[in-house]
Amino acid sequence: QVQLVQSxxxxxxxxxxxxxxxxxxxxxxxxxxxxxxxxxxxxGLEWMGGIIPIFDTGNYAQKxxxxxxxxxxxxxxxxxxxxxxxxxxxxxxxxxxxxTSSNNNDFWNGxxxxxxxxxxxxxxS
Amino acid sequence: DIVLTQTPLSLxxxxxxxxxxxxKSSQSLLHSDGKTYFYWYLQRxxxxxxxxxxxxxxxxxxxxxxFSGSGSGTDFTLKISxxxxxxxxxxxxxxxxxxxxxxxxxxxxxIK
Numbered sequence: 226q227v228q229l230v231q232s233x234x235x236x237x238x239x240x241x242x243x244x245x246x247x248x249x250x251x252x253x254x255x256x257x258x259x260x261x262x263x264x265x266x267x268x269g270l271e272w273m274g275g276i277i278p279i280f281d282t283g284n285y286a287q288k289x290x291x292x293x294x295x296x297x298x299x300x301x302x303x304x305x306x307x308x309x310x311x312x313x314x315x316x317x318x319x320x321x322x323x324x325t326s327s328n329n330n331d332f333w334n335g336x337x338x339x340x341x342x343x344x345x346x347x348x349x350s
Numbered sequence: 351d352i353v354l355t356q357t358p359l360s361l362x363x364x365x366x367x368x369x370x371x372x373x374k375s376s377q378s379l380l381h382s383d384g385k386t387y388f389y390w391y392l393q394r395x396x397x398x399x400x401x402x403x404x405x406x407x408x409x410x411x412x413x414x415x416x417f418s419g420s421g422s423g424t425d426f427t428l429k430i431s432x433x434x435x436x437x438x439x440x441x442x443x444x445x446x447x448x449x450x451x452x453x454x455x456x457x458x459x460x461i462k
Contacts, residue, residue, distance in 0.1 A: 269454075269455050284450075328383055335387070335446060337444075338404075
């Protein structure tokens with residue numbers, strides 16, 4: 226099973242951007258979507274988007290489409306999530322998670338079976 | 351987006367007793383390929399979520415057999431046969447039949 230290790234906590238000013246990394250090791254990386262899920266303090270889980278490294282194609286939640294960019298460095302087995310125009314409501318733990326599809330015709334039908342440890346992003350003036 | 355509604359939102363159970371959580375979907379999660387893309391997760395305090403059940407009723411690797419999932423179409427249930435202290439946390443249901451993947455609100459399970 227793949228291990229996902231994320232970059233460390235960040236403190237950012239409103240209006241700035243943050244870039245969080247997720248490095249995969251010990252398993253298959255390129256063929257499965259790597260996703261970003263966030264959790265505001267005391268709140269539930271919210272999917273932001275994901276990317277299939279081998280195709281370098283991403284899908285984004287409508288809510289984040291104009292502010293989030295997910296990229297991959299396949300040689301480094303690392304996926305990045307950049308969130309711009311930060312506001313206080315973006316204070317949250319950001320998780321990366323691998324989706325392992327069980328549908329031969331659709332990469333996006335499956336569970337998140339491996340998760341990173343989470344990265345706390347605090348947005349404060 | 352598909353909406354998943356969990357009940358109850360909180361639950362307090364005596365160790366050794368059973369527990370049950372329901373999740374209802376706003377549309378069927380049965381795919382034309384015959385699979386139902388529905389899952390259960392447990393998030394222990396301070397930890398990322400971990401996969402418990404995939405495709406309604408299959409336990410993920412290492413998950414104790416006191417956890418079981420059932421249901422079909424739009425109605426699903428997670429049951430814990432005999433609660434242990436390590437089962438405390440927030441349980442989430444999730445679907446991935448359609449993008450975006452969506453989660454239920456979460457059910458907080460505590461020890462009585």
